[in-house]
Amino acid sequence: MPVARPEPQEPRVIAHVDMDCFYVQVEQRKNPELRGLPTAVVQYNNWKGGGLIAVSYEARKFGVKRSMRGDEAKKVCPDIQLVQVPVARGKADLNSYRSAGSEVVAILSTKGRCERASIDEVYLDLTDAAKSMLSETPPEVLESIPEEALKSKVLGLNSEDDDREKNVREWLFRRHADYQDKLLACGAIIVARLRVKVLEETKFTCSAGIAHNKMLAKLASAMHKPAQQTVVPSSSVMDLLSSLPVKKMIIRKQLGGKLGCSLQIDLGVNTIGDLLNFSEAKLQECYGINTGTWLWKIARGTSGEEVEDRLLPKSHGCGKTFPGPKALKTTASVRSWLNQLCEELSERIQFDLDQNKRVAHTLTLHTNAYKENGVDSQRKFPSKSCPLRYGTAKIQDDAMKLFDSALHDFLSSQNIRWGITSLSISASKISEIPSGTCSILKFFRGENSSSMSSDNSDVLIPESISKSPKNENEGCMAATQSDNVDQPACQEKENENHSNQTVQDKANPAQGIGASQKKLKEKEPYSILKFFPGSESSSTRKRAFGDLNQDHLERNQTEQQEGPSEGCDDATARSNQTAQQHEIWNFNVEDVDPSVIDELPLEIQREVRGWLHSATKRTNMTKRGSSIAHYFSPVKKT
DNA sequence: ACGGGTGTCACT
DNA sequence: TAGTGACAC
Incomplete structure (x- = not known):
């Protein structure tokens, strides 16, 4: 019999x-x-x-349910307090809830x-913590355990009030x-402490389940709510x-939906217990190896x-919906809504880059549409995706x-x-940028450091910015904002002074560019300028990579004037700062002049052709934009 | 003509 | 891979 997955079966403690x-709590x-009011x-x-939505x-005591309309809720609970989700750019803005979630995490x-x-x-997974507690300070020797632990519900413990x-x-x-x-x-004690801490530090209550696996823990957390x-x-x-x-x-393969129905109708299985009547083989036969085994296991x-x-x-x-009469009927209205959505998305991924050093690689558009009495008026509007380039304008x-491409298919x-x-x-x-790999300049200089490297800080500051005499943002911004488009970028004048740079002795294995990197490191430090001679003037850079930009330059231009609604000033400031420390380079594949590549050292040629190839072999749409970050940050291993 | 907006996963 | 579909909160 095929086995879906080996099971690591030491008893675990999962919450x-x-x-x-x-x-509502937020x-x-x-x-x-x-607080305390029906809300x-x-x-x-x-x-x-x-x-x-919450x-x-x-309020639940009055029968108010999620997915009621506000008016209905008022009917069953006249005193209910209705709080609106914040709105930004014409759509619901869930950021305050996201960041509250982060506090808790x-x-x-x-x-x-x-x-x-x-x-x-x-x-x-509290297995380790529970084990060490058991061996060092087991419950019976504990001086104090939180009230919350004593208030636990322990299933199977027949307890009168x-x-x-x-x-x-x-x-x-x-x-x-x-x-x-x-x-x-x-x-249970550890979780109780955590919950107390969450309450103290965030003012939020939560419920928890403690069991030997995720499924049971999830089940348990829902059994006694709230705050238990x-x-x-x-x-x-x-x-x-x-x-x-x-x-x-409910977990992973959710039985709330089709699978659940099928179990009931086709197999007469109403409870998880009923599943015990079926062999693993039978379940696999009905639902496939993975799902079958999964069912067999959850039954046990x-x-x-x-x-x-x-x-x-x-x-x-x-995203946003435009129900019925609100449906968008012109590309102009689509464009303007898309712009709003992209602004938000751009802000969020920029924030992620800033805070977490993570880069997103794929941009996807999902659209729903109807067609007025076309022959096949039901046809689905296809989703489309392409490499993600950083920068609000590019994303838009x-x-x-x-959208255009999808619409074309649709019609x-x-x-x-x-x-x-x-x-x-x-x-x-989305993948993390390992420290030491986020700079193309460093790559070309053979400076890629492994994350082990001690004297390279996590935060990478391109030489061009950190060492350039006129180092400041103002310099960059001013130059960029002026008409002198050909002179601006911060990566000017990064010449001479890297001759003394030590070459990394450890290739970063995550890169997938190890081979050329290895060769690089034995040579003199490399400069992108050497490979793209004259690229201190951006016309040459353009010849090499088209409109090769550091996004923050655009960000500074486009996003400065328009302060994001609330509480983001700080974030925006920091974002701009790190944007200058990280380089996310964008280029249009079509703009790359092949003759420039011929000037590169052989191993670099191979690398660059590799990027281009993988960018060009995508569909018509997707090859339009690409980002060097796409190639320089390792794709998460599978 | 609406539970909206987000998120994850399995499958092809 | 890109794209679809399902499902949950």
């Missing part, structure tokens, strides 16, 4: 932490008068009171591996418990699962999924091109009226 009606913190967060208040527990990630599952949920807490205390302190249960007890935690000892697993409706089983409460070590999202996106430009030469009902743009394939 799932879920913020309680998070957006708004209540912002405006404390709302909901709503967006677009103008139409039927807007749509609810509902406080006080920063605290929760301190005791073990932490996976940000969504804006308001994380998984923690009056002596519940006593039972829990006993359970936590049991000397003769399973090793596994003892670990869970430690996990639930422990799932392995002895209670079968009981828990046997009565659990399949549709409630043994999902081995690891907690990923990831504190940040894998993509950034923003590329996005519009993606397939018919001439029919159309309406765009939603637009969304996203940045994905």
Whole structure:
């Protein structure tokens, strides 16, 4: 029988932490008068009171539900406080919730591996922390354990109200418990402390589940809300699962949807317990090897999924819908909305670069549309993507091109009226910039340092900026803003003074450019100027790479005047600063003059042709823009 | 003519 | 790969 995945089966301690009606809490913190009142967060208040996206527990008592309209909510709960989601650039702006989420993650990630599952949920692998606690300061010797730990719900612990807490205390302190249960007890204490800390430092409450795997932890965190935690000892697993409706089983392969229906209808499986009646082979036969095995395992409460070590999202996106009569019918209106969306996206990826040194490589446009009585009026509007170039204007430009291309496919030469009902743009394939690899200048000089290197700080400042006598931003900006487009860039005059640079003795293995790098390092330090003679004047640079820019130059021009709404001043300032420290180079493949490449040393030629090749062999659309960052930051290994 | 905006994953 | 579709909060 095929085996889908080997399972690492040491007992683990996994926690799932879920913020309680998070957006509401964020708004209540912002405006404390709302605390304790029935409250909901709503967006677009103008139409039927807007749509609810988060509902406080006080309001839930009245039957207010997410996805009600504001008006409906008022009906069942006249006193409900409706708070609008902030709006920026004509669309909902969720940034305040994102950053609040980050505050929480920063605290929760301190005791073990932490996976940000969504804006308001994380998984923690507390196995190590629990083990060391057990061996060093087990519960019974602990002087104080937080109230929150004693308030844990322990599944399978039959507890009457009056002596519940006593039972829990006993359970936590049991000397003769399973090793596994003892670990869970430690996990519960650790989680309790974390939750207290989160509350103290952020004013947010959360709920948590503590169990031996992600699935059970997630299940548990939802069982007692808000502001409580639930422990799932392995002895209670079968009981828990046997009565659990399949549709409630939510993790990864969500059973809430089609798979859940199929299980019920095709196999008569209503609870997870019912799944036990089917062999792994049978389930694989019905649902494929992976899903089949997964089902077989969850029925036994043994999902081995690891907690990923990831504190940040894998993509950034923003979008807007234009329902019915609001549908966009002209390319001009599409363009203007696209511009708004791209502005936001650009800001967010720039922030990510600034804060986290991460570069996004792919820009994708998703669109929904209808066609007015075309023959196949249902045809899907295709998604399109292309390499992502940094800089608001470039993103806007590329996005519009993606749209044009998609629209062309959509219409397939018919001439029919159309309406765009939603637009969304996203940045994905994000990878970290290992320190030492973010500068093309350094690459060409053979200066690429490994992250081990001690005397190269994390923050890379291009020689041209840091050493140039006229080092300042003002210099760059002024030059750029003036008409003298041919003289501006900060990478002027980086000559002579690198002759004394030490050459790195350690190639960065993550680069995928190791070969040429290795050769480089044995030679004299390289300068991009040597390869593109005369490129201190940007006309030559243009000949080499077309409009090769450092994005911050444009950013300084385009984004300075228009202060982003609130609280971003600081961020913007820092962003500009790091933008100057990182170079994200953009060029148009079509603009590259092949003859310039011939002037390069052979191994560099090979490298550059490699970039061009991989850029050109993309579709018509995608080859239009490319970013050197695309090639210089390693693509995350698969 | 609406649960909107975001995010992740599996599959082809 | 790029592109689709499903699903969750």
